[in-house]
Amino acid sequence: MRSRETIAARRAPLRPLLAKEIREIVAGRALWIMLLLMCPLIGYSFFQAVSLYAESSVAAQQSPVLAASLSPLDGVLVPTFGASYVAVTLLFPFVAIRVLGQEKETGTLRLLLQLPYRTSTLIGAKLAAILAAVVVVSLPALATLAWWTSLGGHLSAPETSNLVGGHVLYGLLVGAIALFAAAVTDSTATAAIVALAFTIGSWVLDFTIAGRPGILEWLAHLSLTQILRTFEQGFLSAAVALGVIAAIGGFALLAGIWLPPGVAARVKLAQSIACILATVVVVALIAQTGFSRDVSEDRRNSFPAADARVLAKLSEPLQVSVHLAPEDPRFIDLQRNVLSKLVRAMPDATIRLAAARQPIATGTGDETYGQIEFTYGARTDVTRSTSPREILPLLYGLAQVPVPQPDPGGGYPGYPLRTDAQITLPFFFAVLPLLIALAWWLSRRPPRQAFAFTTETTNDRH
Amino acid sequence: MDGDQASPALMDVAALTKRYGEQFALADVAFDIHSGEVLGIIGPNGAGKTTLLEGLAGLLPLDSGDVRWQGRSLSRAQRRNATFYLPDGLRPYQDQYVARVLAFFAGVYRSPRAQVAWAIERLALAPVLQKRVNALSKGFGRRLMLALGLIAPQPLLIMDEPFDGFDLRQTRDVVHMLRELAGERPHACACHSSARRCGARMRPVPAAGRRPGACPRNA
Numbered sequence: 001m002r003s004r005e006t007i008a009a010r011r012a013p014l015r016p017l018l019a020k021e022i023r024e025i026v027a028g029r030a031l032w033i034m035l036l037l038m039c040p041l042i043g044y045s046f047f048q049a050v051s052l053y054a055e056s057s058v059a060a061q062q063s064p065v066l067a068a069s070l071s072p073l074d075g076v077l078v079p080t081f082g083a084s085y086v087a088v089t090l091l092f093p094f095v096a097i098r099v100l101g102q103e104k105e106t107g108t109l110r111l112l113l114q115l116p117y118r119t120s121t122l123i124g125a126k127l128a129a130i131l132a133a134v135v136v137v138s139l140p141a142l143a144t145l146a147w148w149t150s151l152g153g154h155l156s157a158p159e160t161s162n163l164v165g166g167h168v169l170y171g172l173l174v175g176a177i178a179l180f181a182a183a184v185t186d187s188t189a190t191a192a193i194v195a196l197a198f199t200i201g202s203w204v205l206d207f208t209i210a211g212r213p214g215i216l217e218w219l220a221h222l223s224l225t226q227i228l229r230t231f232e233q234g235f236l237s238a239a240v241a242l243g244v245i246a247a248i249g250g251f252a253l254l255a256g257i258w259l260p261p262g263v264a265a266r267v268k269l270a271q272s273i274a275c276i277l278a279t280v281v282v283v284a285l286i287a288q289t290g291f292s293r294d295v296s297e298d299r300r301n302s303f304p305a306a307d308a309r310v311l312a313k314l315s316e317p318l319q320v321s322v323h324l325a326p327e328d329p330r331f332i333d334l335q336r337n338v339l340s341k342l343v344r345a346m347p348d349a350t351i352r353l354a355a356a357r358q359p360i361a362t363g364t365g366d367e368t369y370g371q372i373e374f375t376y377g378a379r380t381d382v383t384r385s386t387s388p389r390e391i392l393p394l395l396y397g398l399a400q401v402p403v404p405q406p407d408p409g410g411g412y413p414g415y416p417l418r419t420d421a422q423i424t425l426p427f428f429f430a431v432l433p434l435l436i437a438l439a440w441w442l443s444r445r446p447p448r449q450a451f452a453f454t455t456e457t458t459n460d461r462h
Numbered sequence: 463m464d465g466d467q468a469s470p471a472l473m474d475v476a477a478l479t480k481r482y483g484e485q486f487a488l489a490d491v492a493f494d495i496h497s498g499e500v501l502g503i504i505g506p507n508g509a510g511k512t513t514l515l516e517g518l519a520g521l522l523p524l525d526s527g528d529v530r531w532q533g534r535s536l537s538r539a540q541r542r543n544a545t546f547y548l549p550d551g552l553r554p555y556q557d558q559y560v561a562r563v564l565a566f567f568a569g570v571y572r573s574p575r576a577q578v579a580w581a582i583e584r585l586a587l588a589p590v591l592q593k594r595v596n597a598l599s600k601g602f603g604r605r606l607m608l609a610l611g612l613i614a615p616q617p618l619l620i621m622d623e624p625f626d627g628f629d630l631r632q633t634r635d636v637v638h639m640l641r642e643l644a645g646e647r648p649h650a651c652a653c654h655s656s657a658r659r660c661g662a663r664m665r666p667v668p669a670a671g672r673r674p675g676a677c678p679r680n681a
Contacts, residue, residue, distance in 0.1 A: 012571070016565075016570050017570065024558075028557065106556060108555060110547070110552070111610070114614075116543070117570075263538075446592040447565070447592070
């Protein structure tokens with residue numbers, strides 16, 4: 001029956017491993033309890049968002065200018081998915097930890113590590129199961145999209161899929177952190193504390209030091225919350241998306257390093273340092289990736305199309321010197337309304353921050369503070385305005401090109417909608433929880449293969 | 463049951479040492495296993511039997527020593543290709559049904575369904591196939607672990623306290639089965655005394671804390 005040769009040459013199939021990982025997540029109560037908690041949380045957030053949107057739509061339906069400011073992305077989708085974000089931040093670590101924490105706590109890991117899989121394959125399968133769990137816990141939020149459409153609401157496919165993709169990436173990142181936490185600790189309780197220290201810690205980091213100058217600003221950018229902001233603004237940035245994927249890979253690699261118990265701690269520590277350094281280098285390289293796309297329907301992250309076409313044709317380098325401190329609200333305004341759009345419209349634009357501190361703080365009374373200096377070719381002009389309405393004509397003047405006429409009928413119309421989302425409450429408070437409870441019950445039924453094993457005869461064992 | 467002692471050893475273990483700080487858990491341990499043999503690792507509580515088996519299986523870092531398979535040195539990662547280790551007191555995947563756990567291991571090792579059915583029959587697991595692992599009695603839990611060992615295709619089976627949890631009749635049945643299997647697959651089991659019932663060649667492990675050299679080969 002058995003060969004005395006070792007089994008090194010065999011390749012184990014992935015399917016049983018993947019199925020086992022998914023069954024392990026499904027067998028735990030954490031996934032189902034999280035889903036049941038998310039139903040009323042997301043349902044009520046959706047109801048509130050739609051109610052406010054409907055109230056705003058009453059006035060907007062009388063005025064096209066007001067209507068143009070009504071975007072379903074800002075009004076409905078972001079607040080609704082915001083509830084999902086809170087649940088994923090606080091609850092998903094408990095779901096994701098189970099894929100490894102249970103095996104470590106019960107000692108089953110000692111069997112798992114003897115199976116003919118590489119550690120990277122084991123971690124990959126666990127990450128795949130976490131991704132499946134992220135998709136499952138996103139179902140209540142995805143159900144709101146169906147409800148919004150059925151209520152007559154408008155959805156823009158690019159900005160909606162960008163937002164959903166951002167939340168899936170965020171969930172997977174939280175899951176990867178939880179996997180790492182489970183790998184470095186011996187109990188699920190300790191793993192949960194480590195994972196929550198990351199997620200809630202970065203949350204605190206975000207609202208306590210965001211907008212502060214220097215290293216604090218840099219630290220604030222490491223917050224997990226910052227990742228979602230990009231997607232919530234209808235902006236698809238390769239640097240952010242690939243950076244998150246690299247961070248997920250980094251945490252998965254760290255989990256793989258700490259998984260095998262047969263390796264000495266000092267070796268694991270050395271490998272971890274190398275892994276962290278490699279991840280930092282990869283993320284830094286990815287940060288240089290310039291590819292980005294404004295997927296928002298109202299083009300909030302770009303200049304109007306006519307202006308963008310003219311700016312793209314300006315061939316000489318543009319230098320912008322900003323005499324504003326980074327924490328100055330005017331700089332934040334300039335950055336959001338002009339600079340971020342300008343660097344994407346003009347590939348050869350360079351921005352230099354000339355003032356590190358506000359004159360009030362330094363007491364120097366610098367008269368140039370507040371100036372923004374534009375140098376295009378040999379010509380230079382200065383303004384103190386942070387509005388694109390002032391700055392774009394200034395740029396056209398420097399480049400000696402006529403001011404472009406806006407495209408006819410190209411403006412964002414806005415999507416006001418007077419509707420009542422009361423009908424959705426029974427779905428999110430009763431129907432969906434019942435469906436989830438039914439799925440939970442079905443998942444706990446005994447398997448059928450028991451009969452297949454017992455009906456075999458033992459005669460053909462060899 | 464001594465195997466073919468004249469033939470070269472299947473596995474040859476030399477100078478295994480494991481220290482926790484100044485304390486020696488294993489000190490220069492050496493032994494070999496031959497084809498068709500059951501080797502009993504015996505020793506008092508805390509002697510380092512489990513440490514030795516986990517070190518052999520590559521699940522515990524050892525300070526020094528060499529493990530050879532048919533004369534070739536096995537790295538820590540390679541040992542799982544030659545051995546399958548059944549830890550003591552383990553209930554794998556406690557929220558899963560017994561049938562699913564067996565199906566998982568059979569799927570990973572591409573074991574024929576008939577082989578799984580044979581293991582179920584020999585270990586009388588049929589009545590608990592549709593029970594969750596955490597609902598099993600201690601004896602059935604141990605039988606499930608043995609069934610996993612029977613499904614796994616590695617040529618050497620290493621068991622830690624394989625008779626723990628069995629009553630006298632169950633111990634007799636399992637001993638009988640292990641004797642039968644030894645002809646085609648050697649075993650190493652760590653236990654206090656029951657391995658003698660399998661006709662095992664006994665190999666004492668020196669009590670933890672001894673200095674190196676305290677347990678010479680062929681002691």
